[in-house]
Amino acid sequence: MKKFLYNVLCFFLLFISIIMCGLLIARTTNPKNLYFSLIDKHQMLQEREGPRIILVGGSNLSFGINSKLIQDSLGVNVINTSVHAGLGLKFMMDDVVRFIKKGDIVILAPEYEHFFGNTFYGNEPAVNTIIAIPETFRFLSFHNWKEILGILPETAVKNIIKFGFSEFNRLMGVERIGIYDRGSFNEYGDVTAHYNMKGEDFKPPLGITGDFNDETIKAIISFRKRIEHKESLFLFTYPCLMDTSFNSITEQFKMVNFKLNEAQIKIIGTPQRYSLNDSLYFNSQYHLTKEGINIRTNHLIEDLQENTIFMSHLKNIKRE
Amino acid sequence: MLFNSIDFAIFLPIVFFLYWFVCNKNLSLQNILLLISSYVFYGWWDWRFLFLIIFSSYLDYGVGIALDKTSDDKKRKILLLISVIVNLGFLAIFKYFNFFINSFVDVFTLFGYKIENTLSLQIVLPVGISFYTFQTLSYTIDVYKEKLKPTYNLVSFFAYVSFFPQLVAGPIERAINLLPQFYVKRKFHYNLAIDGMRQILWGLFKKTVIADNCATYANEIFNNYTEYSGSTLLVGALFFTFQIYADFSGYSDIAIGVSRLFGFDLMKNFSFPYFSRDIAEFWRRWHISLTTWFRDYVYIPLGGSRGSMWIKIRNTFVVFLVSGLWHGANWTFVVWGLINALYFMPLLLLNKNRKNIETIALGKFLPSLKELFQMTSTFFLIVIGWIFFRAETVSQAFNYINRIFSKSFFQTPIFFSLTIVIVTLLFIFIEWIQRDKDHGLQLQNTLLGNYRLTRWLIYLALVFIICFLKGSEQEFIYFQF
Numbered sequence: 121m122k123k124f125l126y127n128v129l130c131f132f133l134l135f136i137s138i139i140m141c142g143l144l145i146a147r148t149t150n151p152k153n154l155y156f157s158l159i160d161k162h163q164m165l166q167e168r169e170g171p172r173i174i175l176v177g178g179s180n181l182s183f184g185i186n187s188k189l190i191q192d193s194l195g196v197n198v199i200n201t202s203v204h205a206g207l208g209l210k211f212m213m214d215d216v217v218r219f220i221k222k223g224d225i226v227i228l229a230p231e232y233e234h235f236f237g238n239t240f241y242g243n244e245p246a247v248n249t250i251i252a253i254p255e256t257f258r259f260l261s262f263h264n265w266k267e268i269l270g271i272l273p274e275t276a277v278k279n280i281i282k283f284g285f286s287e288f289n290r291l292m293g294v295e296r297i298g299i300y301d302r303g304s305f306n307e308y309g310d311v312t313a314h315y316n317m318k319g320e321d322f323k324p325p326l327g328i329t330g331d332f333n334d335e336t337i338k339a340i341i342s343f344r345k346r347i348e349h350k351e352s353l354f355l356f357t358y359p360c361l362m363d364t365s366f367n368s369i370t371e372q373f374k375m376v377n378f379k380l381n382e383a384q385i386k387i388i389g390t391p392q393r394y395s396l397n398d399s400l401y402f403n404s405q406y407h408l409t410k411e412g413i414n415i416r417t418n419h420l421i422e423d424l425q426e427n428t429i430f431m432s433h434l435k436n437i438k439r440e
Numbered sequence: 441m442l443f444n445s446i447d448f449a450i451f452l453p454i455v456f457f458l459y460w461f462v463c464n465k466n467l468s469l470q471n472i473l474l475l476i477s478s479y480v481f482y483g484w485w486d487w488r489f490l491f492l493i494i495f496s497s498y499l500d501y502g503v504g505i506a507l508d509k510t511s512d513d514k515k516r517k518i519l520l521l522i523s524v525i526v527n528l529g530f531l532a533i534f535k536y537f538n539f540f541i542n543s544f545v546d547v548f549t550l551f552g553y554k555i556e557n558t559l560s561l562q563i564v565l566p567v568g569i570s571f572y573t574f575q576t577l578s579y580t581i582d583v584y585k586e587k588l589k590p591t592y593n594l595v596s597f598f599a600y601v602s603f604f605p606q607l608v609a610g611p612i613e614r615a616i617n618l619l620p621q622f623y624v625k626r627k628f629h630y631n632l633a634i635d636g637m638r639q640i641l642w643g644l645f646k647k648t649v650i651a652d653n654c655a656t657y658a659n660e661i662f663n664n665y666t667e668y669s670g671s672t673l674l675v676g677a678l679f680f681t682f683q684i685y686a687d688f689s690g691y692s693d694i695a696i697g698v699s700r701l702f703g704f705d706l707m708k709n710f711s712f713p714y715f716s717r718d719i720a721e722f723w724r725r726w727h728i729s730l731t732t733w734f735r736d737y738v739y740i741p742l743g744g745s746r747g748s749m750w751i752k753i754r755n756t757f758v759v760f761l762v763s764g765l766w767h768g769a770n771w772t773f774v775v776w777g778l779i780n781a782l783y784f785m786p787l788l789l790l791n792k793n794r795k796n797i798e799t800i801a802l803g804k805f806l807p808s809l810k811e812l813f814q815m816t817s818t819f820f821l822i823v824i825g826w827i828f829f830r831a832e833t834v835s836q837a838f839n840y841i842n843r844i845f846s847k848s849f850f851q852t853p854i855f856f857s858l859t860i861v862i863v864t865l866l867f868i869f870i871e872w873i874q875r876d877k878d879h880g881l882q883l884q885n886t887l888l889g890n891y892r893l894t895r896w897l898i899y900l901a902l903v904f905i906i907c908f909l910k911g912s913e914q915e916f917i918y919f920q921f
Contacts, residue, residue, distance in 0.1 A: 121460065121628050128637070131896065135903060266446050273907030 135273075142276025143251050145283045155245060155252040157203055157302045158215070161309050162253075164199045165219035171437040172197040175309075176216050177229035178205025180359035183407035186417040187308030193421045194434065196225070200309030205406070207249055208242020208267075209234040209336060213343040214259040223437040224352040225430065227388070228340065231359050231406060232369060235376050237330020240339070241267040247275045263335075299403075314402055315410045324398070324405040326368035337379050344385065353433045356380060357388040357423070360416045365405040366395035388430070389423040441484035443694045444648050444910075451481065456701055460628060467625050471595045474702070478604035482567070489566040492530065497601040499526055500576040504583045504590035504597075516584060523580040527573050534565055539769030568608030570766055574733055576601055579615035581737055588616050596622035605698040609691045611709040611729035618706070626703030635882065636700030638899075642881035643693030645902055650686035650867050652911025653860045654679040660856070662830055665840050670849030673840060674823075680830045681823050682864055685714060688727070693879055712875045714822070714868075715800050717814035719783040720793035722822060730766070734759045749789070756788055757781045767829070772837060776828040783821055799876045863909060 165174070173196050175181050181202035191198045201216050209230045220226060233239040241264050250257050250268075260268065298304065304313035340356070347354040358373075366373070373391040380387060400412030408416060424430050441447050455477045463469035483490050503523045507516055532540075579597075582588040591597045600619045606612075661668055661676025668676070692709035699706045713725035723731050742755045757778075764777020787793040800815065801807040807815060824841065831837035855861050867880075874880045881902070883889025888898060 121630075124628070124630050124633050127634070131899065134896070135900065138900070138904075270446055273904060274910075277904055277908050 139273055139276040142278075142280045143247070143272070145279045152302045153248070153252070154203065154300045154302060154304075155248040157305055158249055158253055158256070160302065160305065161199070161201045161203070162219065164307075164309060165201065165216070168197050168199055170197070170221055170223050171225075171434070171440075172199060172221075173225045173227060174198075174216065174220070175200045175202060175227050175229065176212055177202045177359065178207070178212075178231045178234075178406070179203070179311075179404070180205070180231055180361070180406040181229050182305070182309070182311045183314070183402065183404075184360045184413055184416050185310055185420070186413050187310050188306075189414065189417045190421055191308070194424065195438065196434065198308055202229075202309070203249070204245040205231040205233060205239065206243045206245035208246050208264065209240050210261065210264065210339055211242050211246050211249075211256070211259050213339060215256060217343065217346050220347055220350050220352050222351045223440060224347075224350070225355065225433060225437075226347050226352060227355045227357055228343070229357045229359050230336075232361065232372060232376060233328055234333075235336050235379075236328045236332055236372065238267055238333070239330075240333050240336045243267065243271050244275045244278065247272060248279070310413075314407075317402075319401065319409055320403040322403055324362045324365040324401075326365060328369050328372050332372075332375055332379070334379075337383050340380075340385060341383055353430070354386065355388050355427075355430060356385045357420060358391045358394045359406060360394045360396055360408055360412070361391075362398050362401050362405040363395055364398055366391070386427075386429060388427055389419065393419055393423070441481050443691065443698075444644060447484065451477075452698065452701075459702060468595065470626065471599045471622055474604070475595055475599040475602065478599065478602035478607060481604040482602060482607055485567050486564070492534075492566055492569070493572060493602055494598075496527060496530065496572065496576055497598045499523060500580050500601075501591070501594060501597045503580050505592065507580075507583050508590045520580060520584045524577065527577050531569060531573050534569055536765075536769045543771075571610050571612055572601055572607060574612050574730075575615070578612075578733065578737065579619070582614070582616055588619070591619060591623075593623070603699075603704075605695040605702075605704075606706055609688070609695070610727075611692055611695065611707050612733055613706060613729065614733075618704070621704050628703060632700045632703075632705075635878075635884075636697040638881040638883070639693045639697035639700070639879045641697075641899060641902055641906075642879050643690040643695075643697060645906055646686040646690030646693065646867070646880075648906050648910040650864055651683045651690060653857070653909065654683035654686065654864065654911075656911055657856045657860070658683050658830070662840070665836075665843065668843075669851040669853065670844045670846045671851050671853035673844045674849070675853045675855060677823050677827050677830075677840075677844070681714075681819075681826050682867075684826060684829070685710075686867070696879075708878060712799075712871055714819055715815055715872065715875055716818050717796040717800060717811060718787055718792070718818055719780065719821065720787050721796040722818060723780070723784075724797075730763065734763055738762060752788060753785070756784055760784065771834050772828050772831050775834050775837070776825055779825050779828060783825070802876060859909065863905070 173190065173194070175185060175187070175198065179202060181200055182204075185200055187198035187200050190196075201212070207215075212230075213228070216226070231239070241261075246264070247268055250260070299311060299313045299317070301313070304311050306312045344354040361369075377387075377391060394416060396408070396412055396415060400408055400415065402409045402412075441451060455473070458473055459470055463473050479490055482493065500523055503519050506519050510516060510519075579588070579600075583590045596619065600613075600615065600622055603613075603618065658676055658679035661672060661679065665673055665676070689710035696706045696708070707729055709727060709729050711725040711728065713722050716722035716725055739755050739759045742758060743751050744755065745752050760777040760781035761774060762777070764773040764775070764780075767773045767776070784793070787795075796814075800811055827840050828834070828837040831840060870880050874882060881898075883895055883898070888894045
């Protein structure tokens with residue numbers, strides 16, 4: 121038995137060591153990677169004065185909003201806190217809520233995947249963000265833990281492979297400026313690095329797997345309460361989505377819309393309004409080109425201007 | 441609780457620790473622990489399922505004792521009948537009731553009579569009911585035939601019926617093999633436990649990498665089969681062929697491996713069936729515990745291969761049809777059973793059904809051309825059979841096959857993921873190399889297995905492949921049976 125336990129323990133420790141190396145590589149070797157951008161966004165949230173609009177969601181926002189356009193049109197500071205849908209909606213909401221100040225307008229735009237299966241709890245990007253910013257560790261619930269434990273080895277291996285490629289490139293003297301780098305965001309938190317790039321040829325995924333996750337709705341309700349408790353305004357809007365993908369999830373978006381209405385969430389626009397032509401997308405069903413970003417942003421501005429709750433709140437905070 | 445879940449990864453070490461370090465001095469305590477753990481494992485799905493398994497265990501425990509206490513043949517027959525009727529009755533209600541009612545209504549509708557179907561039940565099928573029902577039945581029948589002494593040890597019997605490693609998807613262990621293992625003090629065997637760990641690892645690889653990934657593509661193709669070319673439909677059938685094998689044999693590997701950690705020895709359930717040279721050999725290598733169960737408790741009592749050719753044919757058809765129905769309450773399974781019986785017929789009629797007993801190309805690296813042809817043609821027949829097994833309806837299966845053999849068969853197929861195709865081919869290669877072993881990771885007496893470094897590198901590589909290439913978590917197919 122001793123020999124058995126010794127061997128199992130040694131193997132387990134070896135396995136854990138490799139995982140730890142893989143995970144720490146992300147932290148020690150590449151402080152420019154995407155996940156460190158949350159540090160910059162935290163700084164924006166701390167320093168930027170009100171009145172302000174705070175956008176919360178996944179990459180449908182980082183690759184889908186022109187914050188400057190909103191700021192110029194509505195006359196309020198805009199902070200786009202989005203990084204990646206894989207952070208998990210729970211993580212994003214818990215992370216941002218501590219920075220909310222009286223009078224803020226928080227607009228939540230999660231990807232549809234957050235309402236189904238386990239995306240709500242986050243995956244690989246959540247792990248890498250925790251490694252990049254260890255203080256975010258406290259946002260993990262028991263369920264998050266369960267999800268994240270399962271993806272640690274995969275994340276570690278991916279990090280090791282990425283590290284291998286970046287080291288190879290470095291040795292070969294190739295400097296690549298990626299669109300998934302900390303430096304790809306502008307001063308508002310929008311990704312702009314791809315503005316002058318040609319869109320990639322890709323096939324959008326069809327359908328969404330997993331059952332509807334009621335935890336998402338419960339968490340949104342709780343988030344709204346915490347925002348309102350700080351005398352701020354909470355609004356929900358739909359993500360932009362490629363027409364092809366959108367048409368493949370008819371049942372799902374109806375379900376999301378129904379559940380949100382049932383929970384009496386204040387919604388800006390409709391799902392159909394933000395489903396845009398395939399040609400306006402850059403490299404994923406949620407990532408818009410510059411042209412697409414401006415169309416989506418204008419839709420959002422129009423929808424906000426038509427919303428009486430938003431307009432009266434805006435008037436009040438501007439007066440203050 | 442799924443074997444490939446975090447829940448089980450936490451559950452197993454806890455039970456292992458309690459079993460060997462807390463309860464190790466007392467056999468009864470160890471059995472009680474196994475019983476409680478098994479009920480926790482099973483109740484994890486739905487605690488209400490526990491009532492049925494406890495009732496079923498209690499009934500057969502009582503029948504066993506009653507059989508021991510009477511020598512009156514008539515009474516003994518009645519006792520056996522009670523056990524068979526109640527056990528199969530549960531199976532009939534939970535698994536087949538709606539199927540029979542719907543089929544009855546369909547038949548009347550076919551002849552122009554309109555019948556309102558108000559009898560269909562809204563009931564959940566308890567996980568693994570077909571497995572433990574057959575297990576308890578084997579106990580009563582063996583006690584009735586006096587092949588086995590009935591047990592008076594309630595805990596041992598209940599632990600035997602619910603033994604968590606093999607409870608929900610087998611191997612279907614006979615009482616004669618497993619029950620006595622609960623009576624004797626278990627000793628920890630290092631080699632057995634290490635090989636058990638290897639088998640668990642190999643089973644996890646099969647399930648999470650091969651089966652779950654193949655499932656994604658097989659589901660896509662079968663669910664939208666009208667949109668794909670004949671060649672892609674064939675690829676879909678191949679994906680399902682590997683999915684069902686890796687899924688089910690993967691479960692058996694994990695079950696056998698976990699049992700070894702607790703000092704139990706379960707029977708082998710799969711023996712590289714896709715390398716069979718004829719259908720008879722395939723059925724000696726596929727789901728061995730079920731095949732031998734039907735052989736011993738259905739085929740032989742019906743007369744087996746004794747008697748006229750007509751009797752042999754009848755018995756073969758009965759066994760295959762019942763085996764088909766055992767898999768599920770759908771005509772597709774019945775047709776699948778029928779097809780396999782038809783495949784079997786030429787061998788039976790020519791008396792060649794026990795021709796290929798030895799492992800193919802034993803001691804050689806490659807098979808002969810004749811063996812390759814036999815293996816490929818048998819595999820092709822199996823793939824056709826699986827289309828019926830996977831299809832929603834019999835007509836869908838026929839349409840699917842029809843579309844495979846259409847003009848679009850000559851179009852370039854879609855393979856969806858080259859990585860998965862390569863990993864599956866690698867898996868087939870490893871299985872081929874290891875075909876005379878118990879499982880794919882049995883490394884004793886192999887070149888790579890002689891050195892700790894190479895062994896550990898293989899284990900590590902496999903663990904990372906599992907983590908990296910695992911498909912989306914899916915339940916084991918055989919849970920539904």
